[in-house]
Structures are given as structure tokens and as C-alpha cells.
Amino acid sequence: MTYKLGIIGTNWITKQFVEAAHESGKYELTAIYSRHTTTGQEFGQDFNVDAVYTDLEEFYNSGINVVYIASPNSVHFEQVKAAIKHDLHVIVEKSAFSNPDEYDEIMALLAEHKDVRMFEAARHIQQPNFKIIEDQVAKMEKISGATFVYEKYSSRFDDYLAGKEPNVLSRKFSAGALTDLGIYPIYAAIKLFGKPQSTHYFATPLRNGSDGRGIAIFRYQDFDVTIEFGKGSNSHLDSEILGLRDTLVIGDIAEVLDITYYDADKVAHELSQAPVDNPMVPEAEIFADMMTNQAETAEEYQKLLTLSQTVNQVLFDLRQDAGIVFPADK
Structure with missing residues (x-):
């Protein structure tokens, strides 16, 4: 169809x-x-x-x-x-x-x-390279922690510095660093490790009450995940998932590029596939399949919907922790 x-x-x-x-x-x-x-x-x-x-x-x-x-x-x-x-x-x-x-x-x-x-x-979690990350995490003996970084200078940040209030940095439009860029690494963390037991958000506030950057901490039973993101600067740091002696290094947690697994002997294993030209093709195909073959894909669809709702709750909890209120909030 x-x-x-x-x-x-x-x-x-x-x-x-x-x-x-x-x-x-x-x-x-x-x-x-x-x-x-x-x-x-x-x-x-x-x-x-x-x-x-x-x-x-x-x-x-x-x-x-x-x-x-x-x-x-x-x-x-x-x-x-x-x-x-x-x-x-x-x-x-x-x-x-x-x-x-x-x-x-x-x-x-x-x-x-x-x-x-x-x-x-959430196109990045549908990428073939993200599936590789999931498979490798499942093989690791123990997860000791993770750090995900996604800071990218927004073309609209110049407008903010000039005294304007662009949509992507405005509470009026339910926006800011957390909901615009932070959602990428947050989606990745929850997809890989599940809903955290507790969360904390250290936001860098803008003059309009929104957030320009921030650091979120996810606490799980045996480890913590640190998530750093922002729209007013560029970071070139990799993201990492720590095992015991082994480490999974991800070059870009949003684009899911350059995945390298370092084993216990510190030997590097390149895992990533060449990216597709248009990173939105995999999600378009997956969504079409779920719309067409509803009975066969019901379980996977429900997982996606539950994941999306969990991410929404975590974003809200983080905003509450940082005291960021959107006009849309009751």
C-alpha cells in the first residue's frame, strides 16, 4: 500500500x-x-x-x-x-x-x-547502527555507567543573543534544550536501559525561563547515566557506555555514527555500518509496515508507544526538578 x-x-x-x-x-x-x-x-x-x-x-x-x-x-x-x-x-x-x-x-x-x-x-533509535549498539550492550557482562553528549550550536541562538525569543528556545512553544536536543540522548538511554529509578536536571537557564543547556542524571539500580546537551555551544566529545574493562564508544548519539567497542584487552572493534544517505528512511519504512501489518506488528508498536510515553514522563520530571514550567502545563 x-x-x-x-x-x-x-x-x-x-x-x-x-x-x-x-x-x-x-x-x-x-x-x-x-x-x-x-x-x-x-x-x-x-x-x-x-x-x-x-x-x-x-x-x-x-x-x-x-x-x-x-x-x-x-x-x-x-x-x-x-x-x-x-x-x-x-x-x-x-x-x-x-x-x-x-x-x-x-x-x-x-x-x-x-x-x-x-x-x-525518534529516527535515531530506528537506525541500523542503533540496533548494533543494543546488541553489544546486551553482550556486555556488566554496565557500570554511561555518558551521552549532544551539544550543537543552534542557528537560532544568535537570535536569542540579539534579544529575540525564537520558538525552539521558548517555554511558550514548549521548547528549550531539553525538549529539542536533550530528547535524543534521553531516548537512547531509556531505549537501552529502561526507565530510570530517579532523575535530576541541572539546567542552565535563559532569561526567558527556558533552558539553553543542561546536565541530566539518570540513576539506575547499579549505575548512573550522565546526559549533557545544549543549544548554545558545540561539543566534540564522544558518548560512552562503560562495562567493567570494556567500553562502547559512540561518535554521535543522535546520528549514531562511529561505533567502536573496546574489549577487556583494549582492542578496538569497529562495529558501525555506513550510514544511509537519508537517516529518516528506516523509520519511514518501519512506520509504514506497522500501519499496514497491524496484527503482526502489534507488540512492537506497543513497545514504541510505551517508550514514547515513558520519555514524555521523564522529560516532565526533569523539568519539574529544574523548575521549568510550560504554559501548556495544567
Whole structure:
């Protein structure tokens, strides 16, 4: 089956997903939603699509089967809720929702629309290289700790320094370093090690009350995971998973590149595969399979949904610890 795809959001990540969706052969872009007709038309030119909507109801009734949502975090909830009510499958960019209350309401709605599938687009955990990391972690005798690093200077940080308040650094849009970049290593940690027993977040506050960078500590029964992330600087540190005498080194926890396993004799074993040209292709293929073959993939789908909801709760707990409140919070 080829899914008729509609998109909300016309930024670079949307373009990358549409290209991946087309490359997978499982989707065809047929409709674009944008607040401004000209913006939607400009986006559609690259894909020969001229069906642009500025009314969300008309967009959802345009004949699409699945919607990809890459709008600001704060509006995901209402857009996803409306899509599910129209019995549309949903792929929503991370962070999916502002808080657990929103997620609980979406879960209740999904229970009423049993044939609808909703996915959070955490592309890195669907990469073949991430599967290699999971396999190697399972083989390690003991996990003693881990450090995940993802700091990347945002093109919008210059705007912040100039006195503006870009969406990706604004509590108004349920954004900041934690929900924009921190979610990558946090997703990886929870996928690999499960939900932590306790969490702490040491945030570096911005003048608007959001976070520009921070360090999160995940405490597990026998080890801790330190997660460092930020949008106002560039880090070139590797991420590491520590065993006893062995260590797994990951060059980029978000892009999942350059995986090296050092055994007990300190011998290096290169494990990573060459990355795919478009890192969103694997998730596009996996999501299409789960939408098409619902009975066969029900267990794996439920695991993904549970993982997404767990990440949402942990993000909320971290914000609570740091005293960061979003307007969307009750």
C-alpha cells in the first residue's frame, strides 16, 4: 500500500522526511498544511504538489491516510488529537507532547480509534547502527555507567543573543534544550536501559525561563547515566557506555555514527555500518509496515508507544526538578 501523506510544517526536517518517505516507496505526498499559502506552495514545488491548505479541517478531509507533524511542540497536542479523530495515522516530531496530561488524553483517544497508529519520530533509535549498539550492550557482562553528549550550536541562538525569543528556545512553544536536543540522548538511554529509578536536571537557564543547556542524571539500580546537551555551544566529545574493562564508544548519539567497542584487552572493534544517505528512511519504512501489518506488528508498536510515553514522563520530571514550567502545563 502507498499511503497518501499530508504534512504540517514546512521546514528542513519536513523536507527530509518527505524525501525519505518517497525513497521508501511507501508514501506519496499529496497535501500540505501551512498558515501561509505562499509558504506551502514554495514547499510543494519541490515535490510537484499544489494542494495547499490553510484550514486544518479541510486539510484533514483532503483524502490523506497519514499526517507528518513538524510544527512547534506546543501545538502538537491539538493537531494530533484532531488527526486521530479523523482516523488518520500520525507521525509527530519529538517532543511529541508538552506533558503527561496531554499524552494521557491522546492514549485515551487512541483506545477509541483502534486502527489508528501514532508514532513519535525518534529516527535515531530506528537506525541500523542503533540496533548494533543494543546488541553489544546486551553482550556486555556488566554496565557500570554511561555518558551521552549532544551539544550543537543552534542557528537560532544568535537570535536569542540579539534579544529575540525564537520558538525552539521558548517555554511558550514548549521548547528549550531539553525538549529539542536533550530528547535524543534521553531516548537512547531509556531505549537501552529502561526507565530510570530517579532523575535530576541541572539546567542552565535563559532569561526567558527556558533552558539553553543542561546536565541530566539518570540513576539506575547499579549505575548512573550522565546526559549533557545544549543549544548554545558545540561539543566534540564522544558518548560512552562503560562495562567493567570494556567500553562502547559512540561518535554521535543522535546520528549514531562511529561505533567502536573496546574489549577487556583494549582492542578496538569497529562495529558501525555506513550510514544511509537519508537517516529518516528506516523509520519511514518501519512506520509504514506497522500501519499496514497491524496484527503482526502489534507488540512492537506497543513497545514504541510505551517508550514514547515513558520519555514524555521523564522529560516532565526533569523539568519539574529544574523548575521549568510550560504554559501548556495544567
